[in-house]
Amino acid sequence: MTVLAPSIALPPDYRSADVLAFHARDAEGLAEQVEDAHLRKAVLLGGVPVLFDVALTPETAACRIAADGELDAKTLTLAQEALRNILALRIDPAPFAVFVRDDPLFGPLVARQPGLRIVQSATVFEALTWAIIGQQINLPFAISLRRTFIQQAGRAHSSGLWCYPEAQDVARLELDTLTSRKFSRAKAETLLRVARMAAEGELQLAQDDDPARAAQALLAIKGIGPWTVNYTLLRGYGYADCSLEGDVAVRGALGRLLGETEKPGLARTQAWLAQYSPHRTMAAAYLWASLSQPTA
Structure with missing residues (x-):
C-alpha cells in the first residue's frame, strides 16, 4: 500500500459545507462518505484503488491518500489533480465576484453567498459518465443509477468503499449488464461507447486538454449533445466559461x-x-x- 499525507491550505472564504454536501448526495455512501467535516472518496486511478481521506478545518484540508498498490509518477499526478478537483479548488470564484460586483442581478446573489465554489469530479471520465447518467432524469434516480454503475464496473478499496471505475473497467461490461438494471438502452450504449473509445485511445480525456478540442471531440460522439459536453467541461476540466443554457x-x-x-x-x-x-x-x-x- 502507498500512503501519502499532504496538507492543503484553504482559501479564507472556503465553504467546506458546500463541498461536503456535494459528496454526501448518495445517502448509501457507496463510493463517498461524509461525517461531520470528514470526507472519504474512492476511485480507480491507473488500475489502482485509491482512497482520499480528508479532514477539513477552516484553514486546511488534512489529506490522506491510501492506494492499494504502488503509484507511478503519472498516477500520482492524477491523484493530486483528483484531490484538487474533489475539494473544489480548480475554479477560483474571485474573478466572477469582481466581474459582477455592480451587476443588478448577480451582484446581490454573490453578496449573499460569497466564495461559492464548484466541486469537480475526481477525473474527467467520472465527470463524463456522470453527465451521461444524469441526462434527462431527476437527481435521485441519477444517483441510484450511478450507484449501480459503480457496483457493476468498479472495485472495492481495502477500506470497504467502492471505487469509481475507469474507462477500461466500463469497457468490459455487456450492454444488458446495464439495461437489466434500469439504464435506458440509449444511455447504456453511450456509456459503453465512450468507455471503449477512451480505453482504446480514440478519445483522449486528459485534465489539461484544451477545452475547445475536448468539446469538439465529445460532440462528434453519438449520444452526446451540448449539455453533456458543457457539464463535462465544468465537472471534469474545471473550465470557467461553460454555457449551461441547456440545463x-x-x-x-x-x-x-x-x-x-x-x-x-x-x-x-x-x-x-x-x-x-x-x-x-x-x-x-x-x-x-x-x-x-x-x-x-
Whole structure:
C-alpha cells in the first residue's frame, strides 16, 4: 500500500459545507462518505484503488491518500489533480465576484453567498459518465443509477468503499449488464461507447486538454449533445466559461431571477449568459444556488 499525507491550505472564504454536501448526495455512501467535516472518496486511478481521506478545518484540508498498490509518477499526478478537483479548488470564484460586483442581478446573489465554489469530479471520465447518467432524469434516480454503475464496473478499496471505475473497467461490461438494471438502452450504449473509445485511445480525456478540442471531440460522439459536453467541461476540466443554457435548472433559476413565470428558451438563455463570458460557469453555479434561496 502507498500512503501519502499532504496538507492543503484553504482559501479564507472556503465553504467546506458546500463541498461536503456535494459528496454526501448518495445517502448509501457507496463510493463517498461524509461525517461531520470528514470526507472519504474512492476511485480507480491507473488500475489502482485509491482512497482520499480528508479532514477539513477552516484553514486546511488534512489529506490522506491510501492506494492499494504502488503509484507511478503519472498516477500520482492524477491523484493530486483528483484531490484538487474533489475539494473544489480548480475554479477560483474571485474573478466572477469582481466581474459582477455592480451587476443588478448577480451582484446581490454573490453578496449573499460569497466564495461559492464548484466541486469537480475526481477525473474527467467520472465527470463524463456522470453527465451521461444524469441526462434527462431527476437527481435521485441519477444517483441510484450511478450507484449501480459503480457496483457493476468498479472495485472495492481495502477500506470497504467502492471505487469509481475507469474507462477500461466500463469497457468490459455487456450492454444488458446495464439495461437489466434500469439504464435506458440509449444511455447504456453511450456509456459503453465512450468507455471503449477512451480505453482504446480514440478519445483522449486528459485534465489539461484544451477545452475547445475536448468539446469538439465529445460532440462528434453519438449520444452526446451540448449539455453533456458543457457539464463535462465544468465537472471534469474545471473550465470557467461553460454555457449551461441547456440545463433546465439554470433556465428555471434565470426565469425566477428575472421575475418571470416561464423558463426562458434555449436561445434567449444562451444570449443572456453570453454577457458573463468568460465566467459563465460561475454564473451557472450562482443560478443553481439561487433556487435554494428565497426571492428578494
